[in-house]
Amino acid sequence: xxxxxxxxxxxxxxxxxxxxxxxxxxxxxxxxxxxxxxxxxxxxxxxxxxxxxxxxxxxxxxxxxxxxxxxxxxxxxxxxxxxxxxxxxxxxxxxxxxxxxxxxxxxxxxxxxxxxxxxxxxxxxxxxxxxxxxxxxxxxxxxxxxxxxxxxxxxxxxxxxxxxxxxxxxxxxxxxxxxxxxxxxxxxxxxxxxxxxxxxxxxxxxxxxxxxxxxxxxxxxxxxxxxxxxxxxxxxxxxxxxxxxxxxxxxxxxxxxxxxxxxxxxxxxxxxxxxxxxxxxxxxxxxxxxxxxxxxxxxxxxxxxxxxxxxxxxxxxxxxxxxxxxxxxxxxxxxxxxxxxxxxxxxxxxxxxxxxxxxxxxxxxxxxxxxxxxxxxxxxxxxxxxxxxxxxxxxxxxxxxxxxxxxxxxxxxxxxxxxxxxxxxxxx
Amino acid sequence: xxxxxxxxxxxxxxxxxxxxxxxxxxxxxxxxxxxxxxxxxxxxxxxxxxxxxxxxxxxxxxxxxxxxxxxxxxxxxxxxxxxxxxxxxxxxxxxxxxxxxxxxxxxxxxxxxxxxxxxxxxxxxxxxxxxxxxxxxxxxxxxxxxxxxxxxxxxxxxxxxxxxxxxxxxxxxxxxxxxxxxxxxxxxxxxxxxxxxxxxxxxxxxxxxxxxxxxxxxxxxxxxxxxxxxxxxxxxxxxxxxxxxxxxxxxxxxxxxxxxxxxxxxxxxxxxxxxxxxxxxxxxxxxxxxxxxxxxxxxxxxxxxxxxxxxxxxxxxxxxxxxxxxxxxxxxxxxxxxxxxxxxxxxxxxxxxxxxxxxxxxxxxxxxxxxxxxxxxxxxxxxxxxxxxxxxxxxxxxxxxxxxxxxxxxxxxxxxxxxxxxxxxxxx
Numbered sequence: 001x002x003x004x005x006x007x008x009x010x011x012x013x014x015x016x017x018x019x020x021x022x023x024x025x026x027x028x029x030x031x032x033x034x035x036x037x038x039x040x041x042x043x044x045x046x047x048x049x050x051x052x053x054x055x056x057x058x059x060x061x062x063x064x065x066x067x068x069x070x071x072x073x074x075x076x077x078x079x080x081x082x083x084x085x086x087x088x089x090x091x092x093x094x095x096x097x098x099x100x101x102x103x104x105x106x107x108x109x110x111x112x113x114x115x116x117x118x119x120x121x122x123x124x125x126x127x128x129x130x131x132x133x134x135x136x137x138x139x140x141x142x143x144x145x146x147x148x149x150x151x152x153x154x155x156x157x158x159x160x161x162x163x164x165x166x167x168x169x170x171x172x173x174x175x176x177x178x179x180x181x182x183x184x185x186x187x188x189x190x191x192x193x194x195x196x197x198x199x200x201x202x203x204x205x206x207x208x209x210x211x212x213x214x215x216x217x218x219x220x221x222x223x224x225x226x227x228x229x230x231x232x233x234x235x236x237x238x239x240x241x242x243x244x245x246x247x248x249x250x251x252x253x254x255x256x257x258x259x260x261x262x263x264x265x266x267x268x269x270x271x272x273x274x275x276x277x278x279x280x281x282x283x284x285x286x287x288x289x290x291x292x293x294x295x296x297x298x299x300x301x302x303x304x305x306x307x308x309x310x311x312x313x314x315x316x317x318x319x320x321x322x323x324x325x326x327x328x329x330x331x332x333x334x335x336x337x338x339x340x341x342x343x344x345x346x347x348x349x350x351x352x353x354x355x356x357x358x359x360x361x362x363x364x365x366x367x368x369x370x371x372x373x374x375x376x377x378x379x380x381x382x383x384x385x386x387x388x389x390x391x392x393x394x395x396x397x398x399x400x401x402x403x404x405x406x407x408x409x410x411x412x413x414x415x416x417x418x419x420x421x422x423x424x425x426x427x428x
Numbered sequence: 429x430x431x432x433x434x435x436x437x438x439x440x441x442x443x444x445x446x447x448x449x450x451x452x453x454x455x456x457x458x459x460x461x462x463x464x465x466x467x468x469x470x471x472x473x474x475x476x477x478x479x480x481x482x483x484x485x486x487x488x489x490x491x492x493x494x495x496x497x498x499x500x501x502x503x504x505x506x507x508x509x510x511x512x513x514x515x516x517x518x519x520x521x522x523x524x525x526x527x528x529x530x531x532x533x534x535x536x537x538x539x540x541x542x543x544x545x546x547x548x549x550x551x552x553x554x555x556x557x558x559x560x561x562x563x564x565x566x567x568x569x570x571x572x573x574x575x576x577x578x579x580x581x582x583x584x585x586x587x588x589x590x591x592x593x594x595x596x597x598x599x600x601x602x603x604x605x606x607x608x609x610x611x612x613x614x615x616x617x618x619x620x621x622x623x624x625x626x627x628x629x630x631x632x633x634x635x636x637x638x639x640x641x642x643x644x645x646x647x648x649x650x651x652x653x654x655x656x657x658x659x660x661x662x663x664x665x666x667x668x669x670x671x672x673x674x675x676x677x678x679x680x681x682x683x684x685x686x687x688x689x690x691x692x693x694x695x696x697x698x699x700x701x702x703x704x705x706x707x708x709x710x711x712x713x714x715x716x717x718x719x720x721x722x723x724x725x726x727x728x729x730x731x732x733x734x735x736x737x738x739x740x741x742x743x744x745x746x747x748x749x750x751x752x753x754x755x756x757x758x759x760x761x762x763x764x765x766x767x768x769x770x771x772x773x774x775x776x777x778x779x780x781x782x783x784x785x786x787x788x789x790x791x792x793x794x795x796x797x798x799x800x801x802x803x804x805x806x807x808x809x810x811x812x813x814x815x816x817x818x819x820x821x822x823x824x825x826x827x828x829x830x831x832x833x834x835x836x837x838x839x840x841x842x843x844x845x846x847x848x849x850x851x852x853x854x855x856x
Contacts, residue, residue, distance in 0.1 A: 079733025098525045099536060099548050108527060112697055112729045113786070115760040115779040120527050122760075140770075147729055149770040150762050150782055157763050183768040200733075260745050261689070261722055269540055280734035287738025294689055294738065294745070296724060301540045301575055304845060305507025305628075306708035310715025310722065313841035317688050317722070332543040332550075334578050335585050340611045342568075342577040345853035351543040354578055357856065358541070361849030368844065413741035416796060417732060421789030425773035428785065 001230070001388040002377040003243035008363070009250045010372040019249035019403070020239035026402045027237050027245070030395070034235060039195035042409040043398060045202035046235075048195075049227035049391065055220070058210045061171065061190060066215050069132040070105045072124065075212050076151045077139030078111040079280060080200020081173075084209045084390065085109075087277040088223065089216065091381055095270035105135075105216050110151045118151070122158050131163045136170045137212050141200050143178030146421070173207050199409050201281050202394055205387075219383045226387025234395040244392050247321075247374060248399035254319040254372060255293055255404075261317050262293045265373075267300035267324035267359050268381055275299075278393055285397045285408040293400075300324070301358045308362075312369050320366070320373040323389075324359045327379060328352050429658070429816040430805040431671035436791070437678045438800040447677035447831070448667035454830045455665050455673070458823070462663060467623035470837040471826060473630035474663075476623075477655035477819065483648070486638045489618060493599065494643050497560040498533040500552065503640050504579045505567030506539040507708060508628020509601075512637045513537075515705040516651070516814055517644065523698035533563075533644050538579045546579070550586050559591045564598045565640050569628050571606030574849070601635050627837050629709050630822055633815075647811045654815025662823040672820050675749075675802060676827035682747040682800060683721055683832075689745050690721045693801075695728035695752035695787050696809055703727075706821055713825045713836040721828075728752070729786045736790075740797050748794070748801040751817075752787045755807060756780050 009016070033041045037050065048054070075082055086094065089107045097106055110117065128134055136155060140148045159166040173192045174180040184191050192207035203209065205227055214220050234244040251262055262282060264275045275297030282295040296318075298307060311318065330350035338347045346354065366373050376392075378385045401408025437444070461469045465478065476482065503510055514522065517535045525534055538545065556562055564583060568576045587594040601620045602608040612619050620635035631637065633655055642648050662672035679690055690710060692703045703725030710723040724746075726735060739746065758778035766775045774782065794801050804820075806813045829836025 078730060083734065096545065096548055098534065099545070099552050101529050106526065111733075112727070113779050113783040114697055115757055116698070117524065117527070118760045118779060120524055124527050144770050145733075146771050146774065146782065146786075149766075149768065150774055150777075150779065152768060152770075153762050153766045153774070154760060154779070156767055179770055180768065183770065260743060269542060270544070276734070279731075283735035283738035283742075287735070287742035289741065290743055292738045292742025294722075294724065294742075295735070296722065299540070302506060303707075304842070305539075305573075306511065306704070307711035307715070307723070308845065309839040309842050310711035310720045312844055313717065313839075314711075314715030314720025314722075315688065315718055329543055332546045332582060334581050338577075338581045339584055340577065340580060340608065342572050342580075342607055342611065343574050345850055346574065346578055346581070349578075349853065351541050351546060351578065351582070353856065354574065354853065355541040357849045357852040358574075358845070360852045361845040361847070364848040365841075365845035369841070411737040411741075413793075413797070414732070414737050416740055417736070417786070417789040417793035419789070420792040421785045422773055424785040424788045425777065425782065428781065 001379070001385055001392070003247065004375040004377065005246060005250060008367065008373050008375070010370065011250060011253055015253060016246060016249050017239050019253060020242070020245045023245050023399055023402060024237060026399070027235060030235050034231070039197050042197060044195060045198045045205070045394060046231050048198065048205035049224040049231065049387065054207065054210065055224070057192065058207055058214050061192065061211065062214045065135055065171065067132050069130060070135060071128070071133045073105050073107050073212055073215055074110060074134065074136045074155060075107055075139065076110045076136065076148055076155065078145060078147050080203055081139035081141065081148070081208060082109050082111055083277040083280055084204025085212050087274040088209065088213055088218065088383070088386055090273040091270045091386060092218070093216070094273070107212060107216050110155070111147065113147055113150060118154055121155065125158045125162050128162070131166050131169050134169055135215060137173060138170065139173040139208055140180055141175050141194055141203070143174045143180030171211060173211060201284055204390055222383040223387040226384035227391040230388040230391040231395070234392060244396040245399055248396045248403060250374060251293065251319055252400060252403040259317050259319050260293060261296055263296045263298055263311070263318045263320045265298040265300055265320050265322050267322065267355060268378065269299050269302065270381060271323065272297060272299055274386070274389070281393060281397050284411050286400050286404055286406060288406050288412065291404050291406060300362065301355065304358070304362065311371065312365055316371060318371070320371065321376055322359065322363065322373055323376045323378070325378045325381060429807070429813055429820070431675065432803040432805065433674060433678060436795065436801050436803070438798065439678060439681055443681060444674060444677050445667050447681060448670070448673045451673050451827055451830060452665060454827070455663060458663050462659070467625050470625060472623060473626045473633070473822060474659050476626065476633035477652040477659065477815065482635065482638065483652070485620065486635055486642050489599065489620065489639065490642045493563055495560050497558060498563060499561045501533050501535050501640055501643055502538055502562065502564045502583060503535055503567065504538045504564065504576055504583065506573060506575050508631055509567035509569065509576070509636060510537050510539055511705040511708055512632025512818065513640050515702040516637065516641055516646065516811070518701040519698045519809055519814060520646070521644070522701070535640060535644050538583070539575065541575055541578060546582055549583065553586045553590050556590070559594050559597050562597055563643060565601065566598065567601040567636055568608055569603050569622055569631070571602045571608030599639060601639060629712055632818055650811040651815040654812035655819040658816040658819040659823070662820060672824040673827055676824045676831060678802060679721065679747055680828060680831040687745055687747050688721055689724055691724045691726055691739070691746050691748045693726040693728055693748050693750050695750065695783060696806065697727050697730065698809060699751065700725060700727055702814070702817070709821060709825050712839050714828050714832055714834060716834050716840065719832050719834055728790070729783065732786070732790065739799065740793055744799065746799070748799065749804060750787065750791065750801055751804045751806070753806045753809060
């Protein structure tokens with residue numbers, strides 16, 4: 001992963017440096033957290049990718065639960081309980097699931113309330129010939145998330161009806177001692193725990209993400225290696241060498257000057273769900289006390305034909321990060337001899353070259369329009385690169401919390417609608 | 429479709445009314461356009477749903493091309509050429525395609541440049557046993573869109589290699605007289621035309637949307653009926669009776685007071701692509717001359733667990749439209765006797781009731797936080813409702829163009845990156 005910003009962030013280097021220096025104390029603290037290597041701080045998620053015991057536990061459980069017959073893993077969870085897993089799954093498999101009908105196992109995510117989806121899940125479960133073909137991972141940190149509780153009860157009944165007993169096909173991931181854990185234990189359902197101090201949006205490298213990813217065939221060792229390397233980079237105190245600190249400073253300085261939108265413009269379409277994972281991370285961590293930056297996800301080149309006009313011709317209210325790949329596969333090219341002859345510069349061009357040229361053209365256009373941007377360049381979209389990116393963004397977000405003077409680890413206003421929802425359900 | 433705003437838009441009724449009155453002249457013009465019932469004005473897209481000849485042509489071509497063997501329709505197009513089709517397809521079929529493996533025909537959308545996707549499409553085409561199983565609809569208004577030209581050439585070669593001759597499995601949709609049309613005619617490939625004055629983002633009810641939708645089994649008569657009814661409603665001059673005028677006025681007034689983000693918060697998850705269709709419509713129509721409103725799409729209840737904290741606790745920079753259903757199916761319920769007992773208010777509740785309660789809870793929370801919103805209530809997510817919604821939003825956007833004094837039908841800055849991209853491709 002490369003991080004670039006010079007000449008395009010449209011800020012003075014001195015200004016960036018001074019801002020980064022404000023983080024010195026906090027970076028000391030992060031280094032202390034890393035050295036303690038336990039789960040006693042709000043920032044302890046940075047230790048997850050180093051946790052060998054966790055890896056052993058998750059892999060052991062996979063060996064117990066996954067056979068060659070496995071076709072579907074239902075992931076029941078919402079928000080921090082599934083966005084990270086979905087980001088990684090979609091980037092390698094999920095984005096292609098409709099055109100690769102026969103690739104298994106497939107992850108299916110049940111998050112919100114959807115009677116139509118559940119009726120189709122019922123059909124799917126009833127079409128299975130053995131319970132080895134399905135595995136259900138239910139994830140709720142608190143153990144009391146309404147949507148997750150609903151989906152669990154419905155799916156549990158479907159499994160019972162079909163297989164008369166399928167407790168061994170369920171794995172529950174929750175905080176130690178939650179109601180959900182206790183309930184699971186009375187049935188001998190396997191339980192994985194999340195360290196209490198690790199919040200949902202920082203939990204992708206805990207059992208929350210690792211178990212469904214390992215179970216569906218991911219190389220989580222590479223994922224963890226990427227996160228490990230990046231954590232060490234983002235704990236450095238020399239500003240130029242710490243991309244998370246520089247990126248956070250650039251986002252913050254532009255926010256101070258009125259840019260309230262942070263656009264991730266991703267030219268790797270399979271990473272759209274990674275953008276959605278980041279939306280939660282930024283939105284929920286920083287959006288409080290009347291402050292906040294709205295994260296948006298744009299997909300190149302698709303969205304150049306959609307909101308591109310707005311981004312180039314509209315108000316200057318955004319700081320953009322372009323995310324794209326380099327040295328990617330060139331396995332498919334436009335034929336040397338084209339048949340329709342619609343665009344004269346494409347014959348014989350590898351598909352990726354066309355995409356590279358679009359990225360290049362967009363960057364020039366942004367410069368001409370004085371629209372500030374940063375760049376994150378993936379050498380590929382491997383598990384390692386994803387691990388790097390996610391660790392980078394989680395630490396960047398903690399830094400933003402410092403700059404904006406908000407608690408990057410709570411979400412107090414979410415209770416507002418939850419309370420009202422429960423009131424409605426209790427009388428209705 | 430119901431439209432609600434009173435007591436929640438946080439504007440004085442008088443103010444809204446005065447703003448709506450500014451549209452009187454323009455509404456006269458739209459009525460003239462409707463009466464002419466041709467395609468000679470920028471606003472002529474409002475006549476598409478009344479075009480009987482168009483419907484006949486599209487249905488006739490479907491009867492020629494679609495047999496029971498059809499499994500895949502590849503839709504090659506980007507931006508205005510596929511977003512409307514995808515919005516409607518996903519809302520009824522596409523959102524469920526992974527869990528309904530054996531439902532056919534499936535639409536597969538090829539828009540951007542993606543070597544990995546194309547290599548998987550190659551495998552898919554090679555797995556087919558007859559060319560009747562596939563149909564390719566290539567859509568480009570200008571006939572010269574780079575991504576579309578690339579995807580067409582690659583897919584054409586794959587078809588030729590597999591079936592040695594498959595021109596009869598291709599349908600091209602483009603402007604009359606474009607290079608693409610001429611090229612198609614030399615091969616006797618069927619061509620459908622788009623009226624010249626109808627821009628991509630207003631073209632969903634032209635052959636652009638109708639053909640792939642008809643071919644994949646949609647009830648476009650219902651879709652058109654919804655659009656017809658809504659067009660007539662949105663051409664009324666009495667403010668209270670014209671939801672598009674009121675909605676545009678509310679968005680505009682909040683924009684003038686500094687709200688630069690327009691969030692569509694959709695509590696029907698299958699409508700996410702409909703939100704993306706609207707992103708282009710608003711972004712590209714209004715984002716110019718340094719003006720513009722950034723459209724965002726949020727999905728309920730999923731995004732309550734993601735950006736909900738930001739929306740409730742962050743800065744007041746958004747005007748929101750909640751989009752949700754009522755009287756939807758109650759076919760699935762939480763069991764009366766729950767097993768895990770995690771949330772005490774859910775046993776026996778129909779799934780849809782839980783969603784209704786979440787919507788209710790969120791509305792109360794927004795009111796408490798003084799966050800302005802409007803509501804669009806779908807009686808169901810049928811083709812008719814989608815037709816209503818899309819026609820509503822297209823006319824609302826034209827009204828916004830009037831308020832903001834921009835041309836809602838051009839996209840001048842898009843050329844900026846296209847020119848640079850072609851320069852790069854021509855030397856590389």
